[in-house]
Amino acid sequence: MTAGVEETVAAARVGDALSVKDLVVTYGNRRDPLRAVDGVTLAVPRGQALGVIGESGSGKSTLVMAIAGLLPTTSGTVDIAPRDGDLAPAARSVGRGGQVQVIFQDPMLALSPSLPIWRSVAEPLAPGNLRVPARFRATAVELLGQVGIGPELADRRPAQLSGGQRQRVTIARAVAAQAPLIMCDEPVAALDISLQAGVLRLLDEMRRTRDLTYVFVSHDMTSIARIADQVGVMYLGKLVELGPTRAVLREPRHPYTQALISAVPTVSLQARARNRTLLPGEIPDARRPPSGCRFRTRCRFAQDRCAVEEPTFGPGEAHQVACHFWPEIKDAATP
Numbered sequence: 001m002t003a004g005v006e007e008t009v010a011a012a013r014v015g016d017a018l019s020v021k022d023l024v025v026t027y028g029n030r031r032d033p034l035r036a037v038d039g040v041t042l043a044v045p046r047g048q049a050l051g052v053i054g055e056s057g058s059g060k061s062t063l064v065m066a067i068a069g070l071l072p073t074t075s076g077t078v079d080i081a082p083r084d085g086d087l088a089p090a091a092r093s094v095g096r097g098g099q100v101q102v103i104f105q106d107p108m109l110a111l112s113p114s115l116p117i118w119r120s121v122a123e124p125l126a127p128g129n130l131r132v133p134a135r136f137r138a139t140a141v142e143l144l145g146q147v148g149i150g151p152e153l154a155d156r157r158p159a160q161l162s163g164g165q166r167q168r169v170t171i172a173r174a175v176a177a178q179a180p181l182i183m184c185d186e187p188v189a190a191l192d193i194s195l196q197a198g199v200l201r202l203l204d205e206m207r208r209t210r211d212l213t214y215v216f217v218s219h220d221m222t223s224i225a226r227i228a229d230q231v232g233v234m235y236l237g238k239l240v241e242l243g244p245t246r247a248v249l250r251e252p253r254h255p256y257t258q259a260l261i262s263a264v265p266t267v268s269l270q271a272r273a274r275n276r277t278l279l280p281g282e283i284p285d286a287r288r289p290p291s292g293c294r295f296r297t298r299c300r301f302a303q304d305r306c307a308v309e310e311p312t313f314g315p316g317e318a319h320q321v322a323c324h325f326w327p328e329i330k331d332a333a334t335p
């Protein structure tokens with residue numbers, strides 16, 4: 001399904017569960033292409049979670065779908081490292097030979113409305129079977145128990161559960177597939193706020209106890225702060241900042257990240273106190289991105305250089321930023 005992309009199961013750096021290099025994903029036709037992901041490079045160490053934030057339309061979902069192998073990629077590489085002792089990939093429903101599972105905002109995308117939930121959980125245990133044999137029920141019920149769904153609910157259909165329960169079922173299903181890498185695309189956004197913390201806790205616990213690695217997309221900085229070890233910030237298909245969660249959320253370097261965070265009271269108190277930066281204007285048309293720095297048309301610090309020279313990450317730093325003037329901006333923002 002991919003065009004011009006090498007896929008291997010050997011990570012480029014020892015200890016990385018996922019390594020993405022120069023990934024490009026294009027929508028539309030050749031005459032008017034839209035590069036929704038435009039040269040993204042990142043790595044996620046095994047057992048960690050990478051949070052991905054950015055405005056609507058910045059390319060977050062496209063990135064995770066391409067990593068999962070559910071969207072064709074234009075160029076670049078996606079390497080996924082198997083864990084020692086991983087079984088042959090069992091999942092038949094998700095991409096890259098069962099190495100990646102996806103948890104969507106809408107659990108109904110992963111669950112069959114007509115099946116009792118235990119069968120949906122057991123499906124990855126019995127690949128190739130049109131109907132999951134009853135002998136897998138006990139394992140499915142056990143997995144459901146681990147996500148807080150009691151055996152009395154195992155024969156219910158998804159519509160007979162609450163939204164939080166349904167999302168727990170999709171987590172059990174993802175775990176059943178034994179994939180080392182799970183893409184979480186706004187997994188709690190559709191849930192009542194009172195249920196979000198429980199599902200986030202469950203995801204975090206599953207990651208620790210089952211040696212899972214996550215890429216976790218969210219608009220919600222509180223969820224990101226809870227679950228992510230590192231954060232990547234996307235703007236118009238590019239990563240503009242990448243680093244440890246605490247550093248990115250507390251000391252954002254890119255003016256775009258600063259603006260995103262300044263809009264969130266819970267994690268932005270320091271940023272607000274320093275310098276409140278609201279983001280003016282709309283995200284530009286991704287088919288015709290600005291020259292040089294793509295953010296420059298909305299950046300109050302932009303200078304002539306920003307229109308002609310595209311900023312890139314420096315080599316080797318843990319907290320990376322693609323901005324020509326970030327040290328000056330940081331100094332200007334400090335009282």
Ligand SMILES: Nc1ncnc2c1ncn2[C@@H]1O[C@H](COP(=O)(O)OP(=O)(O)OP(=O)(O)O)[C@@H](O)[C@H]1O
Pocket residue numbers: 027028034036054055056057058059060061062063286
């Ligand atoms: N199927 C598609 N066909 C054409 N363009 C698309 C398609 N899906 C997404 N896009 C475009 O690709 C860009 C990235 O979209 P994407 O959904 O990945 O962003 P996002 O950051 O996940 O947004 P949101 O937070 O709203 O989900 C946007 O310009 C969007 O309009």
